[in-house]
Amino acid sequence: MEHLESAKMILQARGLSKHYGGVVALDSVDLELREGEVLAIVGDNGAGKSTLVKALTGAIAKTSGSVLIDGRETRIDNPTDAKAAGMETVYQDLALVNEISITKNMFLGREIIKDNVLGRLFGVLDFVKMDAKIRDLFEKLDIRISDIYRDAEAFSGGQRQAVALSKTVMFGKRIAILDEPTAALGVRESKMAMDLVRSLKDHGLSVIMITHNMQHVLNYCDRVMVMRLGKVAAVCDVADVDGDTLVGLITGAIEKKVGR
Amino acid sequence: MINKKSSEFVSVPQAKTSGWQILQYQFMQIWQVLAALVLIYAVFFILSPAFRNIDTLLSIFSQAAILAILACGTTVVLISGGLDLSVGSIFAVVGVVVGVLIKEYQLAYPVAIIGALVAGTCLGALNGVIQVVTKVPAFIVTLGGLTAYKGLAELLGSGKDLSRFPDGFQMLGSGYFAPICIMFGAALLTGLFLTKTRLGNHAFAIGGNAEVARLSGVKVARSRIYYYMIGGMFAATAAILEVSKLNFAQSSRGVSYELFAIAAVVIGGTSLFGGRGGVGKTIIGMLIMQTIIVGLAYLGVGTSFQRIAIGAIIILAVYWDVWRRQAR
Numbered sequence: 001m002e003h004l005e006s007a008k009m010i011l012q013a014r015g016l017s018k019h020y021g022g023v024v025a026l027d028s029v030d031l032e033l034r035e036g037e038v039l040a041i042v043g044d045n046g047a048g049k050s051t052l053v054k055a056l057t058g059a060i061a062k063t064s065g066s067v068l069i070d071g072r073e074t075r076i077d078n079p080t081d082a083k084a085a086g087m088e089t090v091y092q093d094l095a096l097v098n099e100i101s102i103t104k105n106m107f108l109g110r111e112i113i114k115d116n117v118l119g120r121l122f123g124v125l126d127f128v129k130m131d132a133k134i135r136d137l138f139e140k141l142d143i144r145i146s147d148i149y150r151d152a153e154a155f156s157g158g159q160r161q162a163v164a165l166s167k168t169v170m171f172g173k174r175i176a177i178l179d180e181p182t183a184a185l186g187v188r189e190s191k192m193a194m195d196l197v198r199s200l201k202d203h204g205l206s207v208i209m210i211t212h213n214m215q216h217v218l219n220y221c222d223r224v225m226v227m228r229l230g231k232v233a234a235v236c237d238v239a240d241v242d243g244d245t246l247v248g249l250i251t252g253a254i255e256k257k258v259g260r
Numbered sequence: 261m262i263n264k265k266s267s268e269f270v271s272v273p274q275a276k277t278s279g280w281q282i283l284q285y286q287f288m289q290i291w292q293v294l295a296a297l298v299l300i301y302a303v304f305f306i307l308s309p310a311f312r313n314i315d316t317l318l319s320i321f322s323q324a325a326i327l328a329i330l331a332c333g334t335t336v337v338l339i340s341g342g343l344d345l346s347v348g349s350i351f352a353v354v355g356v357v358v359g360v361l362i363k364e365y366q367l368a369y370p371v372a373i374i375g376a377l378v379a380g381t382c383l384g385a386l387n388g389v390i391q392v393v394t395k396v397p398a399f400i401v402t403l404g405g406l407t408a409y410k411g412l413a414e415l416l417g418s419g420k421d422l423s424r425f426p427d428g429f430q431m432l433g434s435g436y437f438a439p440i441c442i443m444f445g446a447a448l449l450t451g452l453f454l455t456k457t458r459l460g461n462h463a464f465a466i467g468g469n470a471e472v473a474r475l476s477g478v479k480v481a482r483s484r485i486y487y488y489m490i491g492g493m494f495a496a497t498a499a500i501l502e503v504s505k506l507n508f509a510q511s512s513r514g515v516s517y518e519l520f521a522i523a524a525v526v527i528g529g530t531s532l533f534g535g536r537g538g539v540g541k542t543i544i545g546m547l548i549m550q551t552i553i554v555g556l557a558y559l560g561v562g563t564s565f566q567r568i569a570i571g572a573i574i575i576l577a578v579y580w581d582v583w584r585r586q587a588r
Contacts, residue, residue: 059475080477094475099468099535100461108465109477111458123458149282 008035009071010206011087011175016065018048018055025051027230028065031208033175038197038207040217040238043227044250049210050092052227053179057082057089083110088172092179092210095164102148102155102163103130110171133170141166141199158189165196169203176200178209182216194220214243226250290540293529297548304555311558318436324550325439326498326505328543331521332450333384333494335542338525339454340487341467341534343398346387346405347495347521351514352413354380354499359422359509362429369429377496383409384492388485406518413511423508433505442501443543446494450539453490463487467534523570524549527577549573 011033018026026048033039041049055062058076067076069085076082082089096105107130113119114126134148143162145155152160161181168176181197182190190213198220200207211217217224218238226234226249234249241249248254304311330347337344357379361372383405391401432438454460462483465473474480498517503509522532528545530537549570556566 079475083477089475091472091475094469094472097465097468097472097535100464104461104465108462108473111461113458122456124456125458125461149285 009033010035010069011208012068012071013052013056014066014068016052016055016067017063018051018060019063024230026055026062029227029230029232031056031225031232032235033206033208034223035206036201036204037222038201038209038220040221040224041208041210041227042212042214042217042224042246042250043233046229047227047250048230049227050179051230053089053091053177053208053210057087057177059089059091080109083171086173087175087177088168089177090161090164090168090179090181092183095167096152096160098153099151101151102145103127103134105152105163106130106134106148106167106170137166137170141169141196143196156189157185158192161185161189161193162196165193165200168200168205172200172205174204174206176205176207178207180210180212182211182213190216214246217246218243228252286538289529289538290544293527293541293544293548297544297551300548300551300555304551304558308555308558311555316554316558318440320547320550320554321440321443322436323554324543324546325443326433326502327517327520327524327550328443328546329446329501330495330498330517331524331542331546332446332539333491334518334521335525335528335530335537335539336450336454336460336463336487337491338522338530338532339467339534339537340463340484341470342391342484342487343402343522344384344387344405344488344491345399345402345518346383346409347491348514348517348519349406349409349413350380350383350492350495351499351502351517352511353383353409353416354496355503355509355513356413356417356422356511358500358503359425360416360420362425363422364420369426372429373500376500377493380492380496380499381489382492384488384490384495385485387492388488391488392481392485410511417509417511422503422510425504425507429504430507431504433501433503439501439505442497446497447539447543450494454539459483459486464535467531467536469535520549523574526574526581529577529581531581532578545577 009032011031013029013031016026016029016031017024029048029052031052041052043049051060054060055065056067056076058078058081061077066073068074074085076085079089097108100108112126112129114124118124119126131148138145143166145159145163152163155163165178165181168178178197181193185193194216197207197209209221221238224236224238224241224246225232226246228250233252245254310316330351334344334347354376358372358376361367361375362369367375387402387405390396391398394401454463462473462478465476465478466480466483470480499514502513524546525537525542526532526545527548528537528541528543530541552569552573553566556569
């Protein structure tokens with residue numbers, strides 16, 4: 001307990017709210033992510049999980065609340081701010097552009113420019129360097145995709161998710177935020193994706209992961225935060241809960257409980 | 261360990277993608293429409309004896325040239341998921357502007373050309389800025405531009421004699437050689453822009469999925485404005501060439517050129533919905549269109565029937581694209 005108590009807070013959110021007109025999608029949510037942990041966020045559809053992630057990462061404008069990185073308040077108004085703060089996000093259904101290649105997807109928004117006059121004047125891209133980086137990374141993560149010049153559309157759901165997740169290793173300096181990384185994946189592909197999530201931790205990333213799969217929470221995560229109706233219903237160590245308790249917390253059958 | 265071993269057998273990652281592989285990949289994208297062009301040319305070649313000479317071939321290319329240059333810009337805009345119906349009117353404005361600059365202001369023609377290019381680029385920028393600021397759809401904004409720029413061209417050009425330009429200026433658009441060279445130059449530049457540069461690559465990402473692009477940190481709004489500026493610049497280039505070729509400028513030029521440009525882009529196989537396409541396809545698309553127009557003329561088919569044929573081909577081209585997508 002003691003060491004967890006003293007573990008560094010890498011990311012904190014205080015009083016995060018998001019209102020859509022009169023609808024309160026997110027109601028003063030506090031969140032803490034400790035260095036090196038995998039934090040699961042669970043909750044029913046419409047509980048505000050995705051809204052929380054989007055507000056946290058600047059994908060949508062928050063109504064109120066603040067975000068702290070390493071205990072310092074940090075302005076995150078757009079996805080670029082979040083990336084600059086070391087956060088890399090894999091949004092559900094919004095991870096890859098179907099129409100462009102794996103290489104272009106991996107480096108979208110952060111392309112490597114040729115280190116010469118052409119690069120500086122016209123923004124000419126250095127595909128050789130980008131390809132090499134991807135191949136290195138894929139080898140390190142044991143992702144078996146070789147034809148990275150093909151459009152993302154040509155790949156299976158599992159391969160696409162692997163690409164999206166590997167992006168967090170390539171660029172996520174410290175924090176990976178994953179919105180349902182196994183949604184729409186088969187059993188074998190899910191396992192592949194979750195093993196990859198686990199390896200993010202080995203690569204020095206702290207992870208926030210939205211999921212609907214209680215088994216994934218119990219097997220792969222350190223702590224879990226339960227959301228209900230836009231609020232935090234519970235936060236606890238995974239070691240302290242079982243699947244039934246989690247389901248009870250999600251549905252509201254078990255009342256609010258905030259522990260570790 | 262076992263896992264690592266097996267992966268070596270499953271797929272051996274190549275050190276890097278070779279240039280040859282990429283060429284093959286690009287050819288696979290383009291061969292069908294190229295085959296269509298050759299086939300259509302062959303049909304007219306067989307049907308009409310008069311069609312069988314090099315002059316006809318050159319006139320197809322030179323007639324395609326001006327519209328193809330305009331269509332280079334349209335290709336960029338369509339790939340980025342935009343639409344510009346106003347380029348025909350930008351064409352009219354720029355034609356008048358270059359005429360006025362040379363005839364009324366007595367500017368040296370290279371200076372006038374630069375001024376006209378700037379004018380076209382600015383009108384394109386205006387299209388983009390209005391869309392980004394007001395969030396009114398491209399169709400409406402550029403439909404407004406179509407009418408408004410037309411009015412602007414009339415205001416600038418009314419009652420002026422804009423003809424008989426200096427020899428140097430006339431050289432640009434006359435004959436076969438210069439326009440065809442400029443067309444290939446424009447296509448090459450556009451191709452390099454789309455495939456090699458960051459901004460060009462972002463056009464595909466934005467056209468494919470603008471929200472993913474935004475979340476990835478792409479400056480979507482700013483890039484869109486640039487694409488419309490490129491559209492305006494190519495419209496200006498085409499207009500300058502036409503003024504040079506005809507040796508007069510008139511505010512009534514350029515009518516429905518935007519539709520011909522869009523048609524060529526679509527016949528070439530660039531998606532109307534953004535995210536896919538290329539400028540090589542557009543050039544081939546324009547050549548297909550001109551081959552049909554010239555070929556039908558040689559067979560004695562009137563312009564009305566030519567238009568009907570072109571209309572049918574546009575629908576066929578999009579149908580083919582839709583069918584291919586579903587087959588995947």
